[in-house]
Amino acid sequence: MQLRWDGDVNPAKLGIMVCGHGSRNRKAVAEFAQLTTGLGRLLPRHPLAYGYLEFAHPVIPSGLDRLRSAGVAQVVAVPGMLFAAGHVKNDIPALLNRYSAATGLSISYGRELGMDARMVRAAAARITAALPPEARDAQGVAMRQDTLLVVVGRGSRDPDANGNMAKITRMLVEGLGLGWGETCYAGVTFPQVEDCLRRATGLGYRRIVVFPYFLFSGVLVSRIHRAVDCVAADHPPLDIRKAAYLNDHPLVLDTFRARAQEALEGDNAMNCALCKYRIQVLGFENEYGAPQSSHHHHHEGLGKACNLCDGDCTGACEDDVKAKTHYH
Template sequence: MTEKLGIMVCGHGSRNQNAAREFAIIAEALRARNPDMPVEYGYLEFCNPVISSGLDKLRAKGVTRVLAVPGMLFAAGHAKNDIPSVLNTYQAQNPGMVINYGRELGIDLKMIRAAGERIQQAVDEANETLGFVDKHDTLLMVVGRGSSDPDANSNASKVMRMLWEGMGFGWGETCYSGVTFPLVEPGLTHAAKLGYKRIIVFPYFLFTGVLVKRIYSYTDEVAARHPEIQFVKASYLNDHPLVLDAFQDRVKEIIDGAAVMNCQMCKYREQVLGFEADIGQPQESHHHHVEGIGGGLENCPCKGDCDASCRDPEFCKEHGLPWTPVHSHAEPHDLEPAFDYGASTTLGGKYGHLMNAAPDAELEAVMNAPSSGKPHLHEHGPNCGCGHHHDHGHGAHDHHEHDHGHGHPHDHGHDHHHAPYPHADHPLGPKSMQKK
C-alpha cells in the first residue's frame, strides 16, 4: 500500500478564543506550504478540535503516516508527556496508522531572529512615542512560560542571553509566568531597582491568552509604582514568518528522520540536580478531562478575550456568573497510556522514546515491545498513584492542592503521588501571587 503523509499540529489550548484563532493560523500556513499533504490541528485542553479529532480527519482522508508536530516552544510536561500519551493511545487504537512525533521549536536561530524583530518593533515605537532611550540604558526582560522542568526553564534564560547579547541592551533578565521562579511581578520589581531608564517586557510566547494578558497586567502594576522608568510591552511571537519557517523545519525533520529531542538533559532520564525524584517516572497525561471543554463563558464580559477573571469567585459573584474551577481533577479518568521511562533511561536505550520521532521500524518496536517497555493502558482513576509530576498550566502544585493563578488553592480530592516541584514554596514563585 502506498504511504500517504499528513501533518498534525498539536497545541495546548487556551480559554482565550483569540489564542485558539491564532494557533489555527499556524495550521493554515502549513497547509499553504505543504499543498500535497493534508494538515489538521488539535488541542490538549480547553479548545476544540481536540487532537484525536484532528487525527480522525487525517485518517478519513486516507493518511497512513502522521507527522505530529508539537506547537510548543520548549519541551516540558506537555511535549514530553501529555501529547505523546494522546498519540500513543490513538495509534494503539488505530494500528493501520503510524504516528511519528517531532520535536519542539526549541532553541532555534530563526526563533531568536523572530523574537529580536518583535523586540525591535517595540523599541522603535517607544522611541517615537515616549522619547529616545539608548539601548545601554535599557533592560530586557524576557518572560518564559515556566514549568517544573529545569531544562525548559533554562532554555528561556538562553533565549534571553542571545537576545541581550545580540541586540546590545544594557542588561537582561528572565522571569516566568508560572510554576517556577521568579514570577513576573517579583522579577520586574527586582529589575526596577537596577537603575535602567527603560524596561522592555517581552513574553516569549507563541500566542496570546490568559498568561500573556497576565504578564502585561503585572507590567502595568509595577510600572505604576515606578513612573520614573519607561515600561514597554513588546508583542509575543504570533505568526511571524520566521516562526512559520521553524514549524516547517520541524515537519521536514520528521520526514528526514532527524527529529531528536534533548534527552541528555531530561529529568526523567538523567539525574538532574534537585530533580532526582523524577527519573524513571512513567509518561502519561492527565488532560483528557478538560479536552474540548471550550473557552470562557459565553456571557462573560471578556467577550472571548479571556484573562481568567471568570475563574475568580468574587468576579463571578459581581457579574452573576457561575464559578467552577476549570482544572478540576475530581472527575473519574478514562483509560490512557503510560510509557515507562525506566525501560530506556538513556538516549541510546533499547526502545528509545516516541518523542524521538522514531523511523517506522523503531516506532513499531516501541509499540510491540514487552509490557515493561511499551506504552500500555492502565486504569487511571482519581487514586491512580501514578507517581509522575505534570504541568497543568496554572502554576505550581504540590500533591493534590493546586493554585489556579488567582491565589486560591483547591483540593480536588485526588491523590496522584507525583513528585512535587521541589521549589513550589519559593518566595518569588507562585507563593508570591497569594500576597494579592
C-alpha cells in the same frame, strides 16, 4: 512546497498534525488556527489538521480522525509548543501512542520548537518593533545599552525547559546589544513577573522592554500585561514597554515546517542531556525513569470558551477557573 518523501507514497498521503495545548480564550484559539493556516500555505500538498490537549475543540484525536478521513498513510505530529516539558515529553506522545495502537495509523512525532536560531530572530523582531529609533555608533551599530530586557516564559516544573528560557534571554540581550536582561515566568516557577519587574526598576536603566515569549494570547499574557501596568504606574519616569508575543511570525512558521521535515527524516531527537526523566537531575531525582503517561486524557475538550472578554484576555476568568476546574 512539500516535505521531502523518500519512499513511493504519494505526498498527499502524508498528513501534518499540529498539537496545541488549548485555551479558554477565544482569541488564543483563533490565533492557533491562524498559525496552522499559515503552515498549510507552506505545505499545500499535504493534508493538515490541528487539535488541542484540553480546554478547546477540536481535540487531538479529532484532528487525527480528520486526517484518516482524508486518506493519509502516515502522520507527522508536531507539538505546537516552545519548549519540551511535561506536555511535550508525556501528554502528547502518550495520546498519540494510544491513537496509533487503536487505529493502526502510523504517526511520527516531531520535537518542540525549542532552541533554534529562527525562533531567536523572530523574538528579536518583536522586541525591536517595541524599541524607539535608536542612536547608532560610527560603524552604524545600534546603541541600546540603556535598555533592559525582561523576557517572560510560561514556567514549568521541568528545570530544563526553564533553563532554555534563560538561554533565550541571554541570546537576545547579546544579539541585540542591550544593556541587561532578566528572565521571569508567568506561572509555576520563580521569579514571577511583578517581582522581577520591581527588582529591574532599581537597576538604573532608562528603559525596560517586557517580552512575553509566548506563541499566543491568553490568560498568562494578560497576567504579564497587568503586572507591567501595575509596576509602570508606580514608576512613571521609567519608560516601560510591552513587546508583542511571537504569534505567527514567518520564522515561527518556518521552524514548524522544519520540525515536520525532521520527523519525516528521523532526525527529530530531543536534547535529553538534562531531561529529568532520563538522568537524575539535581532536586528531581525521584522523577528519573518515570513512565511516559498523560494526565490529560480525562480533560480533552474540557470546558467552554470564556465569555468574559472579547479578544485579548482581561484576566477576569482566573479566579473562576481556579475555583471550578483543572488549573496550572
